[in-house]
Amino acid sequence: xxxxxxxxxxxxxxxxxxxxxxxxxxxxxxxxxxxxxxxxxxxxxxxxxxxxxxxxxxxxxxxxxxxxxxxxxxxxxxxxxxxxxxxxxxxxxxxxxxxxxxxxxxxxxxxxxxxxxxxxxxx
Numbered sequence: 001x002x003x004x005x006x007x008x009x010x011x012x013x014x015x016x017x018x019x020x021x022x023x024x025x026x027x028x029x030x031x032x033x034x035x036x037x038x039x040x041x042x043x044x045x046x047x048x049x050x051x052x053x054x055x056x057x058x059x060x061x062x063x064x065x066x067x068x069x070x071x072x073x074x075x076x077x078x079x080x081x082x083x084x085x086x087x088x089x090x091x092x093x094x095x096x097x098x099x100x101x102x103x104x105x106x107x108x109x110x111x112x113x114x115x116x117x118x119x120x121x122x123x
Contacts, residue, residue, distance in 0.1 A: 029056050031064055040064075041103025041111055042095050046072065046087025051103045051111050 031048065034040035039057045043049045047065045050057045069083070072090065076083040095104055098114055106112045 029060050031060065034060055035098075035102050038101070038103060038113070041105055042091065042098060043105040044088075044091050044095070044107065045084075046089075046091040046094075049105055049111075 031040065034057060039050065039052045039054065040048050040061060041051050047068055048061050050061050068087070068090070072083045072086040076086045079086070095114075098104065100114055102114045103111045104114050
């Protein structure tokens with residue numbers, strides 16, 4: 001006996017489409033947007049950290065840090081230095097380039113919102 005193909009009901013399809021579109025922006029959270037919203041900040045060790053506790057932010061932080069770790073390892077291997085040294089150099093550059101309003105992790109004060117173009121890092 002042949003199987004009948006069931007069609008998706010228009011209402012079911014529309015509801016699924018609406019849910020997928022609503023979830024899209026959260027799933028596609030990018031680093032720049034997260035920084036602008038104050039959800040993610042730069043750490044002095046060359047990695048990003050979550051300023052707020054949200055699952056989408058935690059996922060973004062994990063993805064960005066994985067990519068950074070891989071890039072730091074690649075640069076370290078090419079230059080015959082340690083990955084941590086590369087990460088620290090990168091951190092200084094990223095934090096210096098960060099605009100006002102971006103959160104930066106201060107070892108003493110926790111997350112600090114950068115007020116101007118300069119921010120002295122503790123060595």
